[in-house]
Amino acid sequence: MTQLGHSGIEVFPLALGGNTFGWTSDEAASHRVLDAFVAGGGNFIDTADGYSAFVPGNSGGESEAIIASWLAARKNRDAVVIGTKVSTHPQFKGLAPANVAAALDASLKRLGTDYVDVYYAHFDDPKTPLAETADAFNTQRKAGKIRAVALSNYTGARIAEWLEICRREGFELPAVVQPHYNLVARQPYEREIAPVLAEAGIASVPYLALASGFLTGNYRKIGLSRKVAPYLSVVGGLLTGKHRTKKQEFGRGPRQILASRYFTAAGLAVVDVVERIAAARGVEMATVAIAWLRERPGVTAPLASARTAEQLPALLAGAELKLTAEETAALDEVSARVG
Numbered sequence: 001m002t003q004l005g006h007s008g009i010e011v012f013p014l015a016l017g018g019n020t021f022g023w024t025s026d027e028a029a030s031h032r033v034l035d036a037f038v039a040g041g042g043n044f045i046d047t048a049d050g051y052s053a054f055v056p057g058n059s060g061g062e063s064e065a066i067i068a069s070w071l072a073a074r075k076n077r078d079a080v081v082i083g084t085k086v087s088t089h090p091q092f093k094g095l096a097p098a099n100v101a102a103a104l105d106a107s108l109k110r111l112g113t114d115y116v117d118v119y120y121a122h123f124d125d126p127k128t129p130l131a132e133t134a135d136a137f138n139t140q141r142k143a144g145k146i147r148a149v150a151l152s153n154y155t156g157a158r159i160a161e162w163l164e165i166c167r168r169e170g171f172e173l174p175a176v177v178q179p180h181y182n183l184v185a186r187q188p189y190e191r192e193i194a195p196v197l198a199e200a201g202i203a204s205v206p207y208l209a210l211a212s213g214f215l216t217g218n219y220r221k222i223g224l225s226r227k228v229a230p231y232l233s234v235v236g237g238l239l240t241g242k243h244r245t246k247k248q249e250f251g252r253g254p255r256q257i258l259a260s261r262y263f264t265a266a267g268l269a270v271v272d273v274v275e276r277i278a279a280a281r282g283v284e285m286a287t288v289a290i291a292w293l294r295e296r297p298g299v300t301a302p303l304a305s306a307r308t309a310e311q312l313p314a315l316l317a318g319a320e321l322k323l324t325a326e327e328t329a330a331l332d333e334v335s336a337r338v339g
Contacts (some may be wrong), residue, residue, distance in 0.1 A: 001043075002300055002301070003165055004044075004081070004118070004148065004175060004176055004203045004205075004300055005053060005148070005175035005176055005201060005202050005203035005300070005303075006173070006175055006201045006202075007118075007147065007148040007175035007176070007203075009081055009118070009147060009148060009175075010043075011043060011119060011300065011301055012041050012042045012043050012044055012301065012319060013294055013300065013301050013319045014042060014044070014290065014294070014302060014303075014304065014316060014318065015032065015044040015045070015046050015083070015205055015301040015302065015303040015304075015321035016034070016037045016042055016044065016045050016046065016303075016304070016305070016306070016314050017046050017047075017207070017303050017304060017305030018030075018045055018046055018047035018048075018051060018064075018066075018305070019047070019048070019051045019052065019063060019305055020033075020305050020306070020307050021033075021047070021051070021053050021062065021063040021066040022051070022052050022055075022062025022063050022065070022066050023051070023052040023058070023062070024064075024108055024228070024307045024308050024338065025119075025308070026307065027066050027069060029071070029266060029307070029308060029309075030066045030067075030070070031066075031070050031073070031305050032262040032305060032309040033307075033308065033309050033312065034070050035069070035074075035309070036072075036306075036309040036312045037306075037312060038074075038076070038079075038080070040250060040312060040313075040316040041085060041156060041319075042083045042315070042316065042319075043079065043080050043081055044080075044083070044301055045067060045081065045082055045083070045301055046083045046084075046178075046207075047064055047067060047078055047082070047083070047084045047085075047093055047290060048063070048084055048086075048088060048120070048122055049061055049064060049071035049084060049086055049088065049089040049092060049106065049107050049110075050085070050087075050088030050089045050090075050122065051063035051064070051105055051176060053088070053089060053090050054148065058136060058333060059090065060088075060090050061089065061106070061107075061110045061295075062088040062090070063183055064084060064107055064111050064208055065109040065110050067082065067111060067177070067209045068111045068112035068113075070111055071111070071113070072141070073113060076286045077113055077237075079096070081117040082111065082113070082116055082117050082118070083116070083117060083119070083120060083150065083176075083205075084107050084116055084117070084119065084120070085109070085117035085119075085120040085121070085122035085152060086099070086100055086103040086107070086119070086120070086121065086122055087103075087111070087122040087123050087125060088122050088123065089106070091106075092106065092289040094125045094128060095121055095125035095128050095133040095136070096125070096127075096128045096132070096133075096136075097125075097128075097132050097133070097135065097136035097139075100133065100137065101135040101136065101139075101140065101181075103156075104116070104119065104145055107144075108127035108137075108145065109184075114145070115144060115145055115146065115147065116143075116145065116146050116147070117146075117147045117148065118147065118148045118175075118176055119137065119140065119141075119145075119146035119148070119149060119150060120150040120152045120153050120176070120178060121133060121137065121150070121151050121152065121154070122153065122298065123152070123153045124154050125146060125152065130158070130161055130162060131169075132163050134162055134165045134166060134169070134171055135171070137149045137171075138166070138169075138171040138172065139140075141172060146331060148174075148175040148176060149175060149176075150174055150175065150176035150177065150178065151174050151177050151178070151179070152177070152178035152179075152207070153179075153180070155175065155186070155188075155192065156193040156195070157192070157203075159174075159177060159196050159197070160196050162174060163200055164198070167234045173200055173202070174200075175202060176202065176203045176204075176205055176300075177193065177197055177202050177203070177204055177205070178204075178205045178206070178207050178303065179193050179204060179206055179207070180206070180208050181204070181206035181207075181208070181209075181212070181225045181293070181296075181299075182206065182208050182209050182289070182293060183270050183274070183289055183292060183293070183331065183335045183338075183339045184335065185208065185265050185338070186335060186338065187256075188276070188337065189206070194213070194297065194298055197226060197298050198210075198297070198298055202298075203298070203300040203301075204296075204298045204299045204300060205299075205300060205301050205302070205303055206293060206302050207291070208298060209293050209302035209303055209304045210286050210289055210290065210304045210315070211289055219324070223273060235324065247261075251267065254283045266334075266337040266338045266339055268336050269334050270331075270335050270338060271285075271338065272334075273330050273331055273334045274288050274289055274331070277323070277327050277331070281313070281321070283317055283321060284314035284317070286304075286314040286318065286322070287314050287317040287318045287321055287330075288318070288321070288327075289317065289318070289321075290302050290315060290317075290318025291318045291320075291321040291322070291323050292317065292323060292328065292331045293318075294319060295322075295323060295328065301319075302318070304318075
C-alpha cells in the first residue's frame with residue numbers, strides 16, 4: 001500500500017476504473033471485476049456521477065449504483081477507497097457551489113454511503129469563479145462528506161490557482177489530481193502539471209493509463225457511438241500492440257478515429273519497445289505499460305479499467321512489476337519522441 005498524497009489514505013498502487021460499469025459490463029460482470037480486484041489486493045475504486053450518461057438509454061449514475069450494490073452485498077465499505085466526481089451528470093453540470101452540494105448528495109445516495117473518500121472536480125468550470133468552487137469543496141470536506149479534495153482535467157496553472165486560494169483562505173489543499181498521462185501522452189503533464197503537484201505533495205492518479213477495457217485486443221469488436229467517444233481511453237489499445245497492422249484497419253468509426261491519432265511512427269516505436277520488454281519478461285504488454293507509469297515521479301496509482309475479471313491479472317501485475325534501469329531508460333527515450 002502507498003499513501004494518497006497528504007490525505008493519510010492508504011491505497012493499492014493501481015486504481016480500478018468504474019467507467020465500464022453499467023456500460024460494457026453489466027451488474028454481474030462488474031461485481032466479478034470488483035471481486036477480482038479486491039482479491040488481487042486492490043482497494044481504490046474510481047467512478048464519476050456522469051458514468052455512463054454517454055451511453056444511449058443511460059441517464060448517469062449507473063456506475064455508482066452498481067458499486068453500491070456490490071458494497072451492500074460484500075459489506076466492505078470501510079475496506080475500500082471510493083473516488084467519484086462532479087460536473088458531468090446531466091442533472092448536475094458544472095461546479096457552482098449549490099450544484100456541488102446537490103451532486104454530492106446524489107452520489108452519496110446512489111453509492112449507499114455517507115461519505116466519499118476522494119471527491120474530484122471532474123472538469124474545470126470557467127463559468128464559476130474558482131474561489132467559489134474551492135470553498136464548496138472545502139465546505140463538504142468539513143461536513144465530513146468527503147475525506148480528500150481532488151481535481152481532474154485541470155491545467156497546471158489552474159491547479160496552482162486553486163492551491164493559492166486554499167492557502168489564502170485556510171482551506172485544506174487538494175490531495176489528489178487525476179491527469180491524462182501515459183507512455184504516448186507525456187505532455188503537458190510532465191512539463192506543466194507534475195512540478196505543481198510535487199511542490200504541494202499532491203498524489204497523481206493518471207487516467208488513460210491503458211484503455212477502458214480495450215487491453216484484451218477486442219478493440220474492433222465493440223461498437224461505440226459518437227457520444228461515447230470523448231470518454232474513451234484508446235491509448236491502451238495501442239500499447240497492447242493489437243493495432244500494429246494497417247492504418248486502414250481502424251475504419252471510420254469514432255473510436256477508430258481517436259485511436260488513429262496515435263498511429264504514428266513515434267507511437268509505433270513505443271509499442272515495439274513495450275512488446276520487446278514484455279516478451280523478455282514473460283508478461284503482458286499492459287503490465288509493462290502500467291509498471292512504467294507507476295514508477296514515474298509523483299505517480300501513486302495509475303488508473304485502468306477492466307470489462308471482465310479475466311482482464312485484471314495483467315493490470316494487477318503492473319502494480320508489482322519492477323522494471324530494470326535499462327528497461328525504464330529504453331521506454332523513457334522512445335516515449336519522449338511522442339511528446
